[in-house]
Amino acid sequence: MENYQVRESIVDLLVRIEQDSGFSHLLIDHEIKSKHISPKDEALMTEIVYGTIQRQLTLDYYLEPFVDSRKKLKRWVRMLLRMSVYQMYFLDKVPDHAVIHEAVEIAKHRGHKGIASLVNGVLRNVQRKGVPNTAVIQDKAKRLAVETSHPEWLVKRWVDMYGYELTHAMCHANLERKPLSIRVQPLKITREAAMDELRELGFATRKSDFSDQGIIIDQGNILRTRLFAEGYVTIQDQSSMLVTEMLNAEPGMTVLDACSAPGGKVTHTAEKMRNQGVIAAYDLHAKKAKQIEQKAAELDLTIIDAKAGDARKLQEQHENQRFDRILVDAPCTGFGVIRGKPDIKYHKQKEDIDQLARIQSEILEHVAPLLKKDGLLIYSTCTVDKTENDNVAANFLARHPDFILDTSFFEQLPPMIRQSPGCSEIGLQLFPQTFSTDGFFLTRIKRK
Known part of the structure; x- marks a missing residue:
């Protein structure tokens, strides 16, 4: 050409x-x-x-x-x-x-x-x-918006939420490439064996601290390897792996993934359960549910039952107190993944944030009764906005005294993450600049 x-x-x-x-x-x-x-x-x-x-x-x-x-x-x-x-x-x-x-x-x-x-x-x-020269722009937030190409309203919103310094670091991080991370399928290969094979191919790799299945690739194209082609590894961001680690699903459990596509977390959950138990996985669109099935097949995982379904109507499918674990990885603005999908920042408005927060709350309200007593529910998003994150979780807990924040969640976080600037009284906000991951929020709720 x-x-x-x-x-x-x-x-x-x-x-x-x-x-x-x-x-x-x-x-x-x-x-x-x-x-x-x-x-x-x-x-x-x-x-x-x-x-x-x-x-x-x-x-x-x-x-x-x-x-x-x-x-x-x-x-x-x-x-x-x-x-x-x-x-x-x-x-x-x-x-x-x-x-x-x-x-x-x-x-x-x-x-x-x-x-x-x-x-x-x-x-x-x-x-x-x-x-x-951008130096002539007097307003600091406006100058940062122009220099890092983020909408001014969004920069000012983040400054109000997190202060200028953290916002400055986040906007600049959103212009950088983050390293690729992968997850091994532990029923097929160990992390060490996968890293050895990649090193022999000339890859530069290191272990992830977020998951004992995670590998960070600093150099090399994983798509051209046998490991990827034969389902020994899956591409997944470290922040996304942490969600499943914190879900603590065990072999033999019954698990619900209410908003499951594209399938990274649900297949990771099946691996953690050693492919023993039952996982009900839902997505609004039948085509995406099919993608989850394909992903599970590639990884030789058989316990995932993927179907099309609205997370706000799952009580029609399952009786109350059916599940040991529930994952609500809610639809969100996606402001945590701007590095990989830069067009997101231009297509969203403040009204979208408020509307999504309403949907997130509706999903939580609807799936919570499906959780068993002493069961755990993870609420997560790939965004960095408190309206969609802390506020949704805090409002849910305020309305439901039979559900509590599971404080042992914080003790189980990897040590380096426990000290991160995103740890709050309601959950963990990962910022893209802190560990070179996607921006992600997660918290864990327990039913009394």
């Missing part, structure tokens, strides 16, 4: 992601497969797409002095300018003159001479004059 054709594909992707609020990782994957893009071009495409989305608000700030605000730019032209400035300022691989030349070629091909001339003029001006 010619360079400019790869970049034209990038423009298409960026337009689709913004226009349809599409998930960037799914659209990139589809583009790579459908256009048979080479591994070299695949790496470049991924880097430019993610980078342009990740830095979108910063790039718009850089472009502002050079684009006449009275001119209504077509969406693809704005995307072309953003991705070009991203390459000029955040990538070293391609010289500026080549970036500008390719942008002009794309503009000629997609538009007309006037658009090509505008693109050329804007980018040459940017190259000649340099981009505006």
Whole structure:
């Protein structure tokens, strides 16, 4: 594929992601497969797409002095300018003159001479004059929002919740790549044997402190290994592994995973139970329930019964006090996974937070009666907002005196996590900067 054709594909992707609020990782994957893009071009495409989305608000700030605000730019032209400035300022691989030349070629091909001339003029001006300095922005929160490309309302919300320093660290962490982590299937291989095999392949690995099944990969492509292809390991973030560790499900138990897709936690739970017992796994969509079944089959796990079902209606399926353990990994804003899915930060508003908190509370209310006496329930989300996390858990406990916060949860956390800044009287908030994981909240509730 010619360079400019790869970049034209990038423009298409960026337009689709913004226009349809599409998930960037799914659209990139589809583009790579459908256009048979080479591994070299695949790496470049991924880097430019993610980078342009990740830095979108910063790039718009850089472009502002050079684009006449009275001119209504077509969406693809704005995307072309953003991705070009991203390459000029955040990538070293391609010289500026080549970036500008390719942008002009794309503009000629997609538009007309006037658009090509505008693109050329804007980018040459940017190259000649340099981009505006963010230091002139007086308001600290606004400056942080522009520098790290987070919506200003969201930065101010986090500053109110956690203070400026922690918010500053979180916003900057959201621009970095986190190391990949995997989980071994312990009924098929030990962590040590998997690490030995990966080392022989030239991987750089280390043990995770979050789970005795976890391995952090600092170097190497796990997707191209026998271990991944044959279901010896699963890709899973360490924060997500901690949820199952804290669930403490044992062999022979009856467990409910109320919001189960894509299946990382439920398969981990089945492994912890040594594939003995029963797990009822639900997702709102039948297609996703099917994915859970496929994931279980890949890992040779047979105790998971995955079905389509609304977590707010599970009392229609099961009698009260049926389960020893319940996991509610609730639908949420996803602000803890911005690093991997950067488009999330532009598509959510404050109203979404409030609406999701209502749904989370409804799910908790509905599934709690299904828990046995002395049973444990984990409530978790992959977000960093107190409205969805601490508040939902605290409000539930205030309404239900027969359920209590299980304080032994804190003693069972790995030692380094016990001292983390996210430990509160209601649960654990993991921030992306603390241990280079996803941002995640979890707490454990016990039925008296």
